[in-house]
Amino acid sequence: MAEIVQDEGHKGKGKRKPKKHGTHIDMTPMVDLACLLLTFFMLTTAFNKPKVMEIILPEKPKENEKPPELDKDRALNILLVENDKVLWYVGLADPNKTLPVLTEVDFSKDGIRKVLLQRNKELYARVANMKKDVTEGKLKIPRDSVESRIKRFYKQDKSGPIVLIKAADGVKYRNIVDIMDEMAITNIARYTLVDINPVEKMMVKTKLGSKSSVTAIK
Amino acid sequence: MGKIKLAVKTPRIDMTPMVDLFFLLLVFFILTATFRPEEAAPIKTPTSTSSTPIPDSHLVTILISKDDKVFFNVDNGTDSTERIRAKVLQAIGSQYKIKFTPKEIKKFEGLASFGLPADKLQAFLNAPDTKTREAMQIGIPIDSIDNQLMMWIRFARTYNNNLEFAIKGDGDANYPVVKKVIAILQDNNVNKFNLTTDLKGVEIPEEFIIK
Numbered sequence: 001m002a003e004i005v006q007d008e009g010h011k012g013k014g015k016r017k018p019k020k021h022g023t024h025i026d027m028t029p030m031v032d033l034a035c036l037l038l039t040f041f042m043l044t045t046a047f048n049k050p051k052v053m054e055i056i057l058p059e060k061p062k063e064n065e066k067p068p069e070l071d072k073d074r075a076l077n078i079l080l081v082e083n084d085k086v087l088w089y090v091g092l093a094d095p096n097k098t099l100p101v102l103t104e105v106d107f108s109k110d111g112i113r114k115v116l117l118q119r120n121k122e123l124y125a126r127v128a129n130m131k132k133d134v135t136e137g138k139l140k141i142p143r144d145s146v147e148s149r150i151k152r153f154y155k156q157d158k159s160g161p162i163v164l165i166k167a168a169d170g171v172k173y174r175n176i177v178d179i180m181d182e183m184a185i186t187n188i189a190r191y192t193l194v195d196i197n198p199v200e201k202m203m204v205k206t207k208l209g210s211k212s213s214v215t216a217i218k
Numbered sequence: 219m220g221k222i223k224l225a226v227k228t229p230r231i232d233m234t235p236m237v238d239l240f241f242l243l244l245v246f247f248i249l250t251a252t253f254r255p256e257e258a259a260p261i262k263t264p265t266s267t268s269s270t271p272i273p274d275s276h277l278v279t280i281l282i283s284k285d286d287k288v289f290f291n292v293d294n295g296t297d298s299t300e301r302i303r304a305k306v307l308q309a310i311g312s313q314y315k316i317k318f319t320p321k322e323i324k325k326f327e328g329l330a331s332f333g334l335p336a337d338k339l340q341a342f343l344n345a346p347d348t349k350t351r352e353a354m355q356i357g358i359p360i361d362s363i364d365n366q367l368m369m370w371i372r373f374a375r376t377y378n379n380n381l382e383f384a385i386k387g388d389g390d391a392n393y394p395v396v397k398k399v400i401a402i403l404q405d406n407n408v409n410k411f412n413l414t415t416d417l418k419g420v421e422i423p424e425e426f427i428i429k
């Protein structure tokens with residue numbers, strides 16, 4: 001379609017007219033193509049990279065090594081059950097003694113988050129205060145140093161809960177991510193994923209009644 | 219004097235600025251584009267409040283789909299001449315007594331995530347199109363009798379010792395599979411790994427907000 005308009009000089013009588021307009025190139029196909037490519041690249045470009053949540057689990061105990069003793073007053077057990085249910089209790093569930101009280105909560109901000117924050121008040125306040133000082137400019141440290149300071153706070157933590165996350169088999173991966181996220185939000189220094197034990201299964205069963213937990217706890 | 223000639227003139231719009239703009243944008247998008255490699259299964263990751271971006275390279279991704287299939291991906295690292303993927307495949311080949319041809323290895327290097335037993339790999343790499351290939355992805359065996367994921371992780375670590383690990387699971391994947399994958403990682407002494415998530419906001423109960 002590229003048309004080249006040329007002014008043919010009038011021969012013969014009269015003086016020659018000067019060229020009025022130069023060559024015109026029809027740019028429509030080029031624009032079409034550019035537009036098409038532009039749309040393609042706009043749609044395929046992934047601007048936000050996926051995010052990751054870092055998880056550091058304690059090392060597996062070696063075969064002939066005793067698992068580390070747990071301070072049972074600090075042990076906070078979170079039981080995840082089918083259908084997005086969360087239950088928690090403090091201490092150890094010993095079948096020979098009175099079983100601890102199981103409380104049912106949910107994943108909302110006033111659910112398990114509140115429980116964790118109440119128990120982890122001290123450490124949470126330390127970390128939050130430092131972050132606040134950094135954002136307000138009171139404390140001038142680089143970003144990576146914030147991270148390592150938080151890690152140091154975690155190491156020094158002596159009073160916060162040791163969270164044992166115990167998930168039943170019917171739980172979806174989403175719930176695991178949610179609970180790990182709660183650990184990060186509430187700055188829990190020590191947590192791990194462990195298997196749910198039979199005593200706890202029974203406790204959940206009696207708490208929730210037999211209707212929903214039959215399928216959840218096989 | 220003849221008859222009056224009417225000048226037939228179609229109006230012309232000067233498209234130059236528009237074209238300029240288009241090309242500018244086009245160049246911008248071409249340069250910023252990072253192509254997402256085709257993934258073996260559609261995975262809808264759960265959300266978290268973490269805002270750490272995923273590492274660019276030296277990454278092993280273990281994908282867990284909605285129907286509990288496990289897929290594996292290891293990247294070529296920052297130096298493609300090291301041909302990490304090729305080495306990992308050859309190691310798997312010698313483990314399961316499969317001889318891969320150079321063509322198959324080349325093909326494997328260009329692929330992203332995959333999920334199928336090692337003995338089907340050859341057929342998979344020689345498959346004519348993506349559709350047949352898709353149908354062959356039945357997940358990597360992770361049971362204790364035939365734990366191939368363990369092997370993939372071990373060989374990936376043999377040829378690239380500063381690997382990071384990411385588990386990219388679908389929100390609806392079942393926990394026992396995830397637990398198994400985590401156990402396999404821990405058996406390989408990987409206690410630090412990442413969970414790929416989408417970003418969401420965080421809310422804190424009032425009484426805990428520090429003012």
